[in-house]
Amino acid sequence: MTNNEIEFEDIIGRYLTININNENYRIYVEESGAGIPLICLHTAGSDARQFRHILNDKKITANYRVIAFDLPWHGKSNPPEGFETKEYKLTTILYKQIIMSFCKAYNVNQPVIMGCSMGGRVVLHLALEHSNYFRAVIALEGADKLEPYYDLDWLYRPDVHGGLVQAAFVSSQIAPQSPDNFRHETLWHYMQGGPGIFKGDLYFYWHDGDFDNRSSLIDTKKCPVYLLSGEYDCSCTPERTLATASRIKGSKATIIPGMGHFPMSENPELFKTYIYPILDEILI
Amino acid sequence: MQLTDTWMIRINSNQDLLKRGQWVNLTFTFGIENTDYLFEIINGKVNSIKKRVLLTKSGVFRIHGQSVSWEKHWLKKPPRDYHDIFAMLAKKIIILEGDLTPFIQNLQYFKDLIASNRTSND
Numbered sequence: 001m002t003n004n005e006i007e008f009e010d011i012i013g014r015y016l017t018i019n020i021n022n023e024n025y026r027i028y029v030e031e032s033g034a035g036i037p038l039i040c041l042h043t044a045g046s047d048a049r050q051f052r053h054i055l056n057d058k059k060i061t062a063n064y065r066v067i068a069f070d071l072p073w074h075g076k077s078n079p080p081e082g083f084e085t086k087e088y089k090l091t092t093i094l095y096k097q098i099i100m101s102f103c104k105a106y107n108v109n110q111p112v113i114m115g116c117s118m119g120g121r122v123v124l125h126l127a128l129e130h131s132n133y134f135r136a137v138i139a140l141e142g143a144d145k146l147e148p149y150y151d152l153d154w155l156y157r158p159d160v161h162g163g164l165v166q167a168a169f170v171s172s173q174i175a176p177q178s179p180d181n182f183r184h185e186t187l188w189h190y191m192q193g194g195p196g197i198f199k200g201d202l203y204f205y206w207h208d209g210d211f212d213n214r215s216s217l218i219d220t221k222k223c224p225v226y227l228l229s230g231e232y233d234c235s236c237t238p239e240r241t242l243a244t245a246s247r248i249k250g251s252k253a254t255i256i257p258g259m260g261h262f263p264m265s266e267n268p269e270l271f272k273t274y275i276y277p278i279l280d281e282i283l284i
Numbered sequence: 285m286q287l288t289d290t291w292m293i294r295i296n297s298n299q300d301l302l303k304r305g306q307w308v309n310l311t312f313t314f315g316i317e318n319t320d321y322l323f324e325i326i327n328g329k330v331n332s333i334k335k336r337v338l339l340t341k342s343g344v345f346r347i348h349g350q351s352v353s354w355e356k357h358w359l360k361k362p363p364r365d366y367h368d369i370f371a372m373l374a375k376k377i378i379i380l381e382g383d384l385t386p387f388i389q390n391l392q393y394f395k396d397l398i399a400s401n402r403t404s405n406d
Binding site for chain 2: 149150154159160161164165167168169171172173175176177231232234235
């Protein structure tokens with residue numbers, strides 16, 4: 001086979017190093033397209049591979065420069081030196097610092113930011129605190145407050161296989177209607193997470209990142225807020241999404257029937273029918 | 285044929301499920317309404333499903349739900365909150381008690397074992 005016969009995808013992957021609080025973080029980032037920057041934030045315990053269908057969608061990349069990076073400790077991004085002596089715990093402050101440092105280092109101007117699950121939570125924080133910088137925020141399966149429903153210690157102990165149990169936990173959040181191949185690809189990402197990383201992410205998602213006492217302060221005239229959640233999401237339920245939307249005046253919330261917690265990876269074609277109109281509206 | 289007979293056949297004829305459960309050797313209790321069943325598992329295969337008559341006999345852990353909840357879980361297209369036992373747990377539709385270590389260690393196996401009673405009709 002010659003190079004001419006290979007059908008490469010449009011995605012390009014690179015590494016960069018950012019510095020936060022005097023610690024270096026080597027970050028892996030993928031991008032595709034040209035136009036308005038669209039930063040994509042993956043879910044807890046997974047990585048940016050979840051966004052491959054968005055990065056490869058020519059209708060989206062015709063107008064948007066889609067940028068998806070692995071958070072430190074996730075995917076192909078390294079933890080900082082000395083990680084082996086500390087237990088990983090994602091705090092709200094560190095999460096926001098990572099995102100804003102990445103945006104600065106990558107030199108993106110007035111991006112749209114779209115995050116899923118814990119990424120859907122943090123974009124609400126950003127809509128309030130950086131409303132002049134972000135053009136709009138899209139919270140997928142994002143709510144300003146959630147209720148834990150299982151003990152996080154199960155995720156990080158030597159007598160339970162971390163990869164298998166993480167996948168088994170989140171399989172409950174995928175809609176039964178979603179295609180089998182994409183269901184298992186989504187779960188595969190969870191099977192590959194580092195030890196204790198999903199647990200450390202859920203510290204932000206279930207405890208430190210609560211935002212319901214401040215979400216009403218978001219000014220959607222300065223930074224529009226879109227919320228999209230799946231009918232079958234048993235974590236960020238439709239009720240929690242709608243309750244969040246009711247606190248954010250001017251936000252636009254949509255519930256996707258037959259969808260779970262991972263819209264961009266568990267059922268990308270269905271997801272695109274909901275994200276296209278939002279991205280078109282932001283373009284205007 | 286009783287519900288438990290057809291269920292046992294479904295489990296024991298699912299080679300993928302049996303392979304995943306090959307390290308499971310225990311008895312667990314599955315409750316429907318006021319009736320408990322003891323599932324004896326040997327190397328992932330169901331050896332017997334018996335009604336729990338004596339309260340001094342119990343499984344390592346117990347999963348219990350109302351009849352109407354399990355009927356919804358076993359629909360071909362289960363409604364939201366009933367599509368997975370962890371979704372049911374999140375909604376407090378079922379109860380989970382006992383020593384959960386072997387359950388969590390083999391979580392996808394037990395989820396699929398219980399869901400395997402799902403019908404082909406709605």
